[in-house]
Amino acid sequence: MKRKLIEVALPLETINRESAREKSIRHGHPSTLHLWWARRPLAAARAVLFAQLVDDPSSRPNEFPTEDSQRAERERLHKIIEGLVVWENIRDERVLAEARAEIMKSCDGSPPPILDPFAGGGSIPLEAQRLGLEAHASDLNPVAVLINKALIEIPPKFRDQPPVFPGLGEAQIRTWRGAEGLAADVRAYGAWMRDEAEKRIGHIYPKATLSDGKHATVIAWIWARTVNCPNPACGIEMPLVRSWWLGKKKGKEAYVVPSIVRDPLHPSGLRAAFEIGHDKSQAPTASNDGTVARNGAMCVSCDAAVDLKYIRAEGQSGRIGQQLMAVVAEGYRQRTYLAPGDVQAEAARVDRPADLPHGEIPEQALGFRVRAYGMDRYSDLFTNRQLTALVTLSDLVGEARDLVLRDGLAAGRTPGEPLEGGGTGAIAYADAVATYLGFIVSRLTDYQSSITTWASNPQMEILRNIFARQAIPMTWDFAEGNPFAESSGSLVKMTAAVANALERLNGSGQSVVSQDDAASRSLAAVLSTDPPYYDNIGYSDLSDFFYVWLRRSLRPIYPRLLSTMLVPKAEELVANPFRHEGQEGARIFFESGFQRVFARARDVANSQFPNTVYYAFKQSDTSEAGTSSSGWETLLEGMVRGGWAITATWPMRTEGSGRMRDVGSNALASSIVLALRPRPTEAPTTDRRSFISALQAELPDALRKLQQGAIAPVDLPQAAIGPGMAVFSRYAKVLEPDGSQMTVRSALARINEILDQVLSEQEGDFDSTTRFAIAWYRQHGYNTGPFGDADNLARARNTSVERMDRDEILTSRAGKVTLIKPSNTSTGYDLLADEHISTWEILHHTIRILETEGVPAAGAFLATGQSRPDGAVDPDLVKELAFLLFSVAEKNGWTKDAISFNTVAQSWGDVVDASKAAPTPHQQGEFDFPEEDD
Structure with a gap:
């Protein structure tokens, strides 16, 4: 059995550096196609796949008989990885060809298929495809399945084809490489959708009138939620505001200034009014910024303290309102902030549209806060004007599909079968373009919601999307973006993001995407996967937010995939205490499900290649023995007891240079990659003494190789677990002196002891x-x-x-x-x-x-x-x-x-x-x- 590069050494620091840098890359990055949570960096996925298939030089002693020759060859392979992980090289055929050649050489010309049964955001299948491998992706979640289809299954079907939008192909003398023609059509029909929508509903998004009488396009309207003040002597419709700040750029500060004015139309006879302030000396401070704090709110009129329980009760009774606080308009190289006027406020008063997507927000879910305030359905997360825009655009996806089909037939393409039926003709192409147009609308919902807020930080003043983190929080003041502007959260931006990501996709190779429960997959393939992280993210509940709109736009194209009202949840492998009768039930469900998945994977595992599993875990336990992650140990324990031998562990850090904050804290890396092989069924049992002797014999050489490789000292303890666990997990059991079976926690303690011992013994190598x-x-x-x-x-x-x-x-x-x-x-x-x-x-x-x-x-x-x-x-x-x-x-x-x-x-x-x-x-x-x- 040949050892692979991932089981010996990696240029880890370069991989981590490029993974961290990738977070700042937005233009054309596949993550901009559609949002997904906790997506693995492409650089890490690409490097891991390469290293799990390519032989380590120590496995080829005839070619590399000495340690020096092995080290030189290892360094050469590391240089390939170091070029491979650079974002700018993702379409460099020379770099990719060199990597593919190494894979073919180590796989005797026939590399195995790669399977990710928890495909999620699609990083791993996409990078498998980029490396010329047969990629298989599956997920139970239909939103994840759609994302993977859009990344790896659809582009190859229409590779190197010109666009069908009338005149577009002829207007450019060029060859259409990969998915560039498909992307060009997404841009063209996306622009048509925008223009057509503006004809139908543009009047409800009026321009702003500036102080000089000129008109400017509105970027956003800033609203405050309101409740009636419970003070009987006041009763004003009090604004609920997190912060009065609008912009904090030096010399261009802007903020909302509230005041109380008489209003005979309100029962209290008073109402809040708002102006825009720019004088920094009068700007809000930490003590008076906003009206809502963690424990309650304050009335701007009578200064009464209002408990959040009252606000929740008002929300559940349908009595939370909203009041326009400010208008953000386009200015010359800056934002122009205007006080609200009757024209702008009145334009937003539109009727709630019919035919809204159905979907109840779960009563209890990880990261959800909005039901406590009366938002029971996903449609409650939008204003009536936003719902009008989204319904209009959803309908236009279907109309655009009909146009694409007409234009495709006119361009000479044969009709063929629908996309879900495996077609590649004009019908399937229309379905494909409509899929990406549906993504544009779906992405828009993340910015066109009453949970969207306004970022007033000095670096940029833009819409802040809902899913800046993995939750749907409650927001008090919110920003309603203009979908017809050309700034953040607009149709122009959403279309560009989807098309830019699409045109950079590899678009070649055999790839299959399916909706499956991970435990049901039995394909004989090499596994590389990023499974759910215990209870950190409630994927299915969160993705319902997008699913209800994707289903409304795309159900005619994907009748089977989008057949359920909401995303399937019962079998989702997440430790959700709300779904499994508390914490203990959730733990049992997760651990037993995890073990079933990897027990099934072991039954069909290819023993010639290691499988790789990414894992991250936040939960930690602190005792006299120090800090440890019970989730990490549970994972290792489950793998070992499930018949797997762990041959390597690599810390993948994606947080940039600030990661040294973990020094002295014994914190886990942002994720760990494990290399696994099936343990032979005839593996022996050993005792504690023999296990420690084996560690002492093998760990020093493994540590020396790690130190010689491109690994940082901060990562050495985590990486050393790999060769240590390789010793531990090769045995069916390791018995303690009392006859009990040694636990992973105990084995990790022994590995750390040997690590300290080896580092101390290295002192003998040095001069006096x-x-x-x-x-x-x-x-x-x-x-x-x-x-x-x-x-x-x-x-x-x-x-x-x-x-x-x-x-x-x-x-x-x-x-x-x-x-x-x-x-x-x-x-x-x-x-x-x-x-x-x-x-x-x-x-x-x-x-x-x-x-x-x-x-x-x-x-x-x-x-x-x-x-x-x-x-x-x-x-x-x-x-x-x-x-x-x-x-x-x-x-x-x-x-x-x-x-x-x-x-x-x-x-x-x-x-x-x-x-x-x-x-x-x-x-x-x-x-x-x-x-x-x-």
């Missing part, structure tokens, strides 16, 4: 000065300690405090000894002239140079050291020392030190590359010419 400095650092860090202790420690390591003082390793003054910090090392240090060079010095000078001058300068410094004739500078030892010191710093809570050691270790590959590119340094004697003979 470095061994002293490590021991002293472990006791004192960069703080001061007694000379006597230092002297004894130095003598035991065959060195002296005096010499290390002269060599500027430490300072020894007045009976006190202190190690010199990297930032305090001498900038005039002469690496070639130093007679007592140490790995400690090399590391500390490198940290200083890296932090002050950057990678090229650090590489030049390393190159100078490697040019010494005595070979005193070993780059591998320098990196090894950084790992060791990170471990010491992290255990002692020395966060700043840990960051420095982690940074230099994770940058080490770049520093080494820079050292190879640096000019070769020379000693002066090399330039002396021999004297001529007399």
Whole structure:
């Protein structure tokens, strides 16, 4: 059985860096096709798929007989991954061809199909397709199924075809590559939908009149929900406002200024009125910003405190109203904020349309807050004007489909079968375009709802969509966007997002998407999947928000897929206590379902390839033994007891450079990727002593490979679980001295003990000065300690405090000894002239140079050291020392030190590359010419 690259080493830091960077990429990213929650980064999915199929060089000893040759080949493969994960390379055929060639080589020309039975947002199947693999995606949730069809199943059917919109194909002399023709039609028919909708309902979205009498397009209307003040002496319709701020850009501040005016039409005789303020000195502060806090509200007229219980009761009785507070209009290179007027307020008073999508919001669901305020149906989350727009646009999806079919037939395409029936002709093409148009309307609902708010932050003043997090929260003031504007939340923006994502899809290869319960899948394929995360996200309840509108638009195209009124929920593999009689019932349901899925997967597993599973878990337990994740341990326990051998674990962090906040907190990475193989049925049983002996024999070599690879010290403890669990899970059972079966928690404790032991034993690899400095650092860090202790420690390591003082390793003054910090090392240090060079010095000078001058300068410094004739500078030892010191710093809570050691270790590959590119340094004697003979 060949070991695969993922089971030995990954360029983890590069993968994590590109995964984090991907979050800031919106233009053309597949995630903009349609929202899904907790979607895996494409970079991570691409790298993991490549690494689980490509052989590690140690599996090919005939080609790579030595450790050095294996390391060189591993580095070459890592370079391929490092190019593969860069977002800009997703359509670079040279990069993709190189990766595909490696996969074919390791799979003897016949790579296995890839299955994701929890396909969700489709990252893994999409990247499998991009790598030329046969991708199979399934999910119980019809919204997820539609997203996957739109990503990997529809584009290949119409690959390289020109658009059918009249005149569009002829207007451009070009070849239509991949899904570009399909995307062009989505843009064209999306624009037609917008124009047609504006003809029908544009009058209910009037322009704003500016102070100079000119008219401007409105971007958004800012509304406040209202309830009648319960104070009998007041009774005003009081606005419920989270914040009065509209814009916080420096020098362009804008905010709402409330006042109370007489109104004989209101029973109280008074009403709230609103103006726009710009004077920063009068702007709202933390003490007076808004009227609603966590525990209640305050009346702007009488200052009465109003309990949230009263507001909820008013909502459940249908007595929460709304009042226009401000109008946001397009200005010259900025937003123009206007006080509300009668024309704008009156335009929003439209009748509730008929034929609304049905769907009850669950009484209890993860992350839902709105039912407490009387919003019982999904249609209650929209204003009447918003419902009018969405109903109009939903109807236009069907009309646009008829136009596409007519134009396709006119362009000479044969009718064929519908898309859901597997067709590829004009009917199927019309269905395909309509699918993406339906996505445009569905995406619009995330911005065109009374839960949508206005972002007033200095960076941007835009609509903030509902699902900024995985919940439907209650909002007090809300922003109603103009779908016919050209700013955030508009039809123009939604159409561009869908079309831009579509045109960049690979659109080739065999791909199959189906609606299935994960436990029912039995396809003999290699698994790569991102299953639900226990109780973190209620996917089915959340996706009903989109489903009711997708069903209204697309049910004629997908009668089977969209046959249910709401998304199926009974079999959804989420630990939902509201659905399974409390926390314990939810836990049992989730764990038993999870085990069924992976037991079934094991029955058909391909033993030639590892399967990969992504997992993240927030729940943690704290005890005297430290902090651990019971969910993480439950997952590992279930895998081991389910007959799987865990061969690798890799922390995938997608939160950018701020991740060092986890130093000292024992926090899990944002997700873990496990590599699994089916454990042989004849696997032996062993005892605790033999298990620990096997760990001691195998873990040191595995750790050395991890350190040599592109992995950061902060990730080493999590990555070390992989080879440790590979030992533990190869046995059917590991028995404790009392005859009980060893638990995963106990095994993890043993693995951590060996990790600490191995790191400590690595001290023997270093020179005497470095061994002293490590021991002293472990006791004192960069703080001061007694000379006597230092002297004894130095003598035991065959060195002296005096010499290390002269060599500027430490300072020894007045009976006190202190190690010199990297930032305090001498900038005039002469690496070639130093007679007592140490790995400690090399590391500390490198940290200083890296932090002050950057990678090229650090590489030049390393190159100078490697040019010494005595070979005193070993780059591998320098990196090894950084790992060791990170471990010491992290255990002692020395966060700043840990960051420095982690940074230099994770940058080490770049520093080494820079050292190879640096000019070769020379000693002066090399330039002396021999004297001529007399």
